[in-house]
Amino acid sequence: MPEPLLAVTALDVGYGHVPVVREASLDVSRGEIVTIIGANGAGKSTLLKALAGLVRPTAGRVMLDGHEVTGFAPEKLVRQGLALVPEGRMLFGPMAVSENLALGAHTRRVAAEVAADLERVHTLFPVLAERSEQPAATLSGGEQQMLAIARALMSRPRILLLDEPSLGLAPKVIADIFKVLDALRADGLGILLVEQDANLALKHAQHGHVMRSGRVVMSGTAAELADNDDVRLIYLGAWHGNE
Amino acid sequence: MSSSELLQFLISGLQNGAVYALVGLGFTLVYASTGIINFAQGEFFMLGGMLAVAGVRMGLPLPLSILAAVLLSAGVGVAMERFALRPRRDSGALVLIIITIGASMVLKSLARHIFGPNEMALPAFTPGPPVLLLGAAIDRQVLWIWGLTIVAVVGLTLLYTKTKLGRAMRASSLSHDAARLMGIDTAGVVMISFGLAAALGALGGAAVAPLTQTAFDVGARAGLKGFAAAILGGLGNPIAAVVGGLVLGVLESLSVAFISSTYKDAISLVLLLAVLFLRPQGLLGKSGREKV
Numbered sequence: 001m002p003e004p005l006l007a008v009t010a011l012d013v014g015y016g017h018v019p020v021v022r023e024a025s026l027d028v029s030r031g032e033i034v035t036i037i038g039a040n041g042a043g044k045s046t047l048l049k050a051l052a053g054l055v056r057p058t059a060g061r062v063m064l065d066g067h068e069v070t071g072f073a074p075e076k077l078v079r080q081g082l083a084l085v086p087e088g089r090m091l092f093g094p095m096a097v098s099e100n101l102a103l104g105a106h107t108r109r110v111a112a113e114v115a116a117d118l119e120r121v122h123t124l125f126p127v128l129a130e131r132s133e134q135p136a137a138t139l140s141g142g143e144q145q146m147l148a149i150a151r152a153l154m155s156r157p158r159i160l161l162l163d164e165p166s167l168g169l170a171p172k173v174i175a176d177i178f179k180v181l182d183a184l185r186a187d188g189l190g191i192l193l194v195e196q197d198a199n200l201a202l203k204h205a206q207h208g209h210v211m212r213s214g215r216v217v218m219s220g221t222a223a224e225l226a227d228n229d230d231v232r233l234i235y236l237g238a239w240h241g242n243e
Numbered sequence: 244m245s246s247s248e249l250l251q252f253l254i255s256g257l258q259n260g261a262v263y264a265l266v267g268l269g270f271t272l273v274y275a276s277t278g279i280i281n282f283a284q285g286e287f288f289m290l291g292g293m294l295a296v297a298g299v300r301m302g303l304p305l306p307l308s309i310l311a312a313v314l315l316s317a318g319v320g321v322a323m324e325r326f327a328l329r330p331r332r333d334s335g336a337l338v339l340i341i342i343t344i345g346a347s348m349v350l351k352s353l354a355r356h357i358f359g360p361n362e363m364a365l366p367a368f369t370p371g372p373p374v375l376l377l378g379a380a381i382d383r384q385v386l387w388i389w390g391l392t393i394v395a396v397v398g399l400t401l402l403y404t405k406t407k408l409g410r411a412m413r414a415s416s417l418s419h420d421a422a423r424l425m426g427i428d429t430a431g432v433v434m435i436s437f438g439l440a441a442a443l444g445a446l447g448g449a450a451v452a453p454l455t456q457t458a459f460d461v462g463a464r465a466g467l468k469g470f471a472a473a474i475l476g477g478l479g480n481p482i483a484a485v486v487g488g489l490v491l492g493v494l495e496s497l498s499v500a501f502i503s504s505t506y507k508d509a510i511s512l513v514l515l516l517a518v519l520f521l522r523p524q525g526l527l528g529k530s531g532r533e534k535v
Contacts, residue, residue, distance in 0.1 A: 052424060053423070054420055054423070054424070073423065074420075074423040074424050074426075075423050075425075075426045075427060075428055075429075078424065078425065078426035079426060083424070084424055086420075086421070086424065090418055090420065090421040090424070091421070092413075092414050092417050092418070092421065093417065094417070095413065095414070095417070099410060102410065103410060103411070103414050103422075103425045103427075104425060106407070106411065106425045106426045106427055107425075107426035151425075155425070155426065
């Protein structure tokens with residue numbers, strides 16, 4: 001089996017002396033969506049933040065494409081090909097859509113490649129081309145999420161981390177966004193997806209992990225998790241019947 | 244009061260206002276990139292004048308002295324960020340602000356030690372009789388002050404809107420974390436902001452020194468005026484700092500014309516308090532911060 005793109009081993013993350021994530025281990029390979037599901041406060045977002053460099057892990061190891069990147073700063077990790085679409089999107093609200101995308105390409109050196117990638121994200125999300133000169137803050141929630149993803153893609157990542165991309169969006173918009181994620185995966189991108197909507201996440205992912213109280217308590221293929229009785233009961237809302 | 248007298252007061256107001264604007268721009272630049280007020284900003288105004296005088300006394304040509312003074316001051320600003328502030332950057336805004344107050348005391352004491360306690364004069368950039376305009380006399384140095392202020396503001400605007408560095412600076416001012424996720428070296432952006440702020444203050448100090456003289460202790464007053472200008476316009480916005488500076492200068496000057504010169508310095512304090520109480524976002528600031 002080839003080496004995974006992202007390999008996380010026994011990662012501990014905490015704020016001060018409060019541990020939030022304990023001994024988290026997971027792999028993401030090229031052309032694969034791996035999802036982390038779990039309740040609010042299970043440590044999913046903190047784990048993503050640590051992987052993107054915004055919080056320093058206190059123990060454990062992160063390998064990116066065979067190179068150790070544990071504790072790297074975010075500005076360094078972007079250059080290594082890792083991009084995060086953060087919780088709450090963190091767009092540059094007063095700045096135009098085009099400027100947000102240009103900032104996404106901050107680390108890039110070849111203008112022609114950036115222009116080609118801009119065309120590509122405009123093809124993936126045509127609405128961003130229409131709204132190019134509008135301030136990001138004036139976009140609808142769905143458009144903002146598309147911009148956040150497009151902005152991350154402008155750094156030409158090998159691995160994309162997504163924190164709750166479906167949060168607060170209409171089903172139609174969610175479907176559009178996940179269609180794009182599926183296409184990116186098919187193109188070879190590795191995607192680590194944190195989602196509260198476990199149904200949605202397991203439908204699009206190949207592998208999944210369940211987090212509870214800062215620990216990864218269950219791992220398997222998306223199909224295995226979707227069939228697991230505990231997962232069905234707790235995270236898939238099986239008592240509502242099959243939605 | 245005749246209209247030419249009024250014009251004279253207006254010109255003097257716009258002269259001081261341009262200098263306040265330069266110092267105020269420094270406050271705004273540092274605030275935008277760090278969220279703190281740099282209370283050493285006035286000392287760069289002092290350094291600009293004093294170093295230019297020192298250069299001239301060492302026999303350097305005047306333009307070279309001024310350029311050297313501005314660059315050296317920028318270097319001091321960068322060093323202050325790198326060695327005094329960055330090691331403590333996780334300690335919170337209050338600690339950082341107190342460090343800037345400490346830095347201002349150090350710079351002032353060093354200046355007194357190196358340059359002595361006396362007032363010093365810098366030669367006019369271009370000597371000659373005042374230029375007459377509608378019956379009012381404008382000192383040639385005032386034209387220099389206006390010209391340099393305009394060049395600084397246009398240059399800064401171009402830097403902000405047209406360059407990659409400027410875009411990175413604006414992004415960092417909105418969110419350091421988001422900027423870092425884009426690959427922006429926010430620590431470098433903060434250091435550049437301190438350097439630019441110091442250079443602008445020093446430029447103001449050197450430009451006004453031929454008119455007002457300079458000394459080791461002119462920084463505090465200039466800092467207060469620049470701070471008032473930045474608050475009056477709305478912190479964090481360069482254009483607002485310039486408007487704030489000009490409005491403050493003209494109001495001061497009109498208070499001299501219509502009330503008494505006794506209250507000239509009180510005007511900036513009263514305005515500062517009034518703005519903080521009534522309109523904390525400043526004249527041009529938007530109420531509340533835009534968040535996405």
